[in-house]
Amino acid sequence: xxxxxxxxxxxxxxxxxxxxxxxxxxxxxxxxxxxxxxxxxxxxxxxxxxxxxxxxxxxxxxxxxxxxxxxxxxxxxxxxxxxxxxxxxxxxxxxxxxxxxxxxxxxxxxxxxxxxxxxxxxxxxxxxxxxxxxxxxxxxxxxxxxxxxxxxxxx
Amino acid sequence: xxxxxxxxxxxxxxxxxxxxxxxxxxxxxxxxxxxxxxxxxxxxxxxxxxxxxxxxxxxxxxxxxxxxxxxxxxxxxxxxxxxxxxxxxxxxxxxxxxxxxxxxxxxxxxxxxxxxxxxxxxxxxxxxxxxxxxxxxxxxxxxxxxxxxxxxxxxxxxxxxxxxxxxxxxxxxxxxxxxxxxxxxxxxxxxxxxxxxxxxxxxxxxxxxxxxxxxxxxxxxxxxxxxxxxxxxxxxxxxxxxxxxxxxxxxxxxxxxxxxxxxxxxxxxxxxxxxxxxxxxxxxxxxxxxxxxxxxxxxxxxxxxxxxxxxxxxxxxxxxxxxxxxxxxxxxxxxxxxxxxxxxxxxxxxxxxxxxxxxxxxxxxxxxxxxxxxxxxxxxxxx
Ligand SMILES: [Zn+2]
Numbered sequence: 001x002x003x004x005x006x007x008x009x010x011x012x013x014x015x016x017x018x019x020x021x022x023x024x025x026x027x028x029x030x031x032x033x034x035x036x037x038x039x040x041x042x043x044x045x046x047x048x049x050x051x052x053x054x055x056x057x058x059x060x061x062x063x064x065x066x067x068x069x070x071x072x073x074x075x076x077x078x079x080x081x082x083x084x085x086x087x088x089x090x091x092x093x094x095x096x097x098x099x100x101x102x103x104x105x106x107x108x109x110x111x112x113x114x115x116x117x118x119x120x121x122x123x124x125x126x127x128x129x130x131x132x133x134x135x136x137x138x139x140x141x142x143x144x145x146x147x148x149x150x151x152x153x154x155x
Numbered sequence: 156x157x158x159x160x161x162x163x164x165x166x167x168x169x170x171x172x173x174x175x176x177x178x179x180x181x182x183x184x185x186x187x188x189x190x191x192x193x194x195x196x197x198x199x200x201x202x203x204x205x206x207x208x209x210x211x212x213x214x215x216x217x218x219x220x221x222x223x224x225x226x227x228x229x230x231x232x233x234x235x236x237x238x239x240x241x242x243x244x245x246x247x248x249x250x251x252x253x254x255x256x257x258x259x260x261x262x263x264x265x266x267x268x269x270x271x272x273x274x275x276x277x278x279x280x281x282x283x284x285x286x287x288x289x290x291x292x293x294x295x296x297x298x299x300x301x302x303x304x305x306x307x308x309x310x311x312x313x314x315x316x317x318x319x320x321x322x323x324x325x326x327x328x329x330x331x332x333x334x335x336x337x338x339x340x341x342x343x344x345x346x347x348x349x350x351x352x353x354x355x356x357x358x359x360x361x362x363x364x365x366x367x368x369x370x371x372x373x374x375x376x377x378x379x380x381x382x383x384x385x386x387x388x389x390x391x392x393x394x395x396x397x398x399x400x401x402x403x404x405x406x407x408x409x410x411x412x413x414x415x416x417x418x419x420x421x422x423x424x425x426x427x428x429x430x431x432x433x434x435x436x437x438x439x440x441x442x443x444x445x446x447x448x449x450x451x452x453x454x455x456x457x458x459x460x461x462x463x464x465x466x467x468x469x470x471x472x473x474x475x476x477x478x479x480x481x482x483x484x485x486x487x488x489x490x491x492x493x494x495x496x497x498x499x500x501x502x503x504x505x506x507x508x509x510x511x512x513x514x515x516x517x518x519x520x521x522x523x524x525x526x527x528x529x530x531x532x533x534x535x536x537x538x
Contacts, residue, residue, distance in 0.1 A: 021281065053282070053283050059395060081299075081301055081403075083297035083298050083301055083350045083352075084351040085294060085349075086351070087349050089270070089273050089276060091276075093269050093270030093273040094270070095272075104289045104294055104297075104298065104350075106302070106402075113399070114399050117294075117295075117298065117397075118289070119287075130302075130305050146283065147286075
């Protein structure tokens with residue numbers, strides 16, 4: 001085995017790229033409507049599957065979903081899965097222990113079929129159960145950004 | 156299949172956390188050894204297919220410096236992203252078309268170079284899940300585990316038992332990374348919790364490693380070896396992104412297995428397979444994999460582990476090599492399963508040999524919550 005001194009450690013990725021991805025009109029509308037405290041979904045005109053965040057195509061039946069297929073979702077939903085996080089990744093590949101464990105919820109919104117994965121607050125980890133009714137918590141001032149959705153809480 | 160194709164040689168590294176070896180040297184050594192194991196020369200290769208992931212390799216077009224190391228100098232060469240079983244599938248198709256007769260398939264990852272769990276974060280939807288920022292492969296696996304456990308009354312102890320079985324098996328495998336022959340259920344359940352219920356010893360270790368395998372058409376295979384391991388069936392399938400699938404089931408694995416079974420003429424996998432080598436990145440996945448492969452009914456995976464059915468000396472041994480919980484050089488892990496299954500058929504598995512293996516299954520996967528799955532059925536004269 002080679003000694004550690006023979007290994008060249010390159011500490012950083014060669015470059016940090018900011019990608020200018022197009023979001024598509026659905027995602028743009030989704031983000032804009034958050035300012036109005038509305039959550040949009042896209043209901044497939046063919047099979048009825050409802051995507052959240054909205055998508056412009058249904059992969060299940062391979063159909064185009066148009067702007068006319070955007071629907072308002074209530075922001076209320078059901079917890080279908082959960083985990084308690086004891087660590088987080090810092091973005092640089094390091095695990096950091098959380099001072100206060102956090103709950104991640106798998107949530108199905110009313111009238112939607114997609115499952116979204118969101119922070120769940122206002123409940124202790126030991127009290128969390130599948131089937132719990134939850135509701136979106138908006139931040140004080142909504143600006144049309146994903147950060148407008150602060151977390152979900154039990155109703 | 157229109158042409159019979161066989162595995163005629165293979166090699167793998169001694170997987171470990173920090174190999175302190177260049178990627179090129181690590182790959183060169185396994186490719187050279189695989190050629191030696193088959194008893195052929197680089198000149199005998201018609202094509203080379205490699206598997207890795209640019210993000211895990213830390214560079215793009217990551218095969219560019221590997222063509223010399225894999226023996227592809229002035230040869231047909233291509234790279235497949237992600238798991239080595241996908242590269243094997245591609246190499247198989249190249250031979251089936253008749254354009255090539257002998258292929259070398261190589262796969263590798265040096266997980267120690269950058270935390271691969273961080274990289275899984277970059278496989279998430281950049282416009283939503285990445286911005287919400289709570290998910291990665293372990294968090295998603297924990298959500299999956301809890302959903303599966305709630306649905307089928309599976310306990311943390313059942314998960315720990317699966318981990319103990321594989322980690323104990325790995326102790327007999329000189330190539331495995333984890334060396335914990337005396338690991339106990341208590342030790343697994345007392346290991347560091349990352350995302351409940353996933354604990355350190357329920358997760359695959361972060362390994363450096365590579366493997367290579369030589370594939371040949373029937374005519375060439377019979378010239379090369381008197382112990383060819385035939386590819387009898389293959390199936391591959393992928394699930395949608397995790398928002399739009401039921402993560403408590405491995406639907407795509409079930410479909411991949413059905414395709415492979417049909418091609419191989421397997422009707423009762425439990426009784427017709429002698430051993431299975433599967434890519435369980437987390438302990439709960441092993442139980443879910445039993446079910447998706449049809450080794451038991453839905454929700455009954457826990458019974459196979461409880462009864463010891465899948466132990467090395469059980470009725471249906473799964474992962475006698477230790478599986479992914481024994482070593483996980485990510486892109487190589489599925490191809491290592493194929494090699495381990497071939498070793499069992501040829502009677503080359505040494506201290507972890509299962510007696511009388513004629514037919515074996517090997518499984519590779521990639522993506523969060525095992526989004527993409529490939530299943531191979533291998534057959535031979537038996538050990
Ligand atoms: Zn549809």
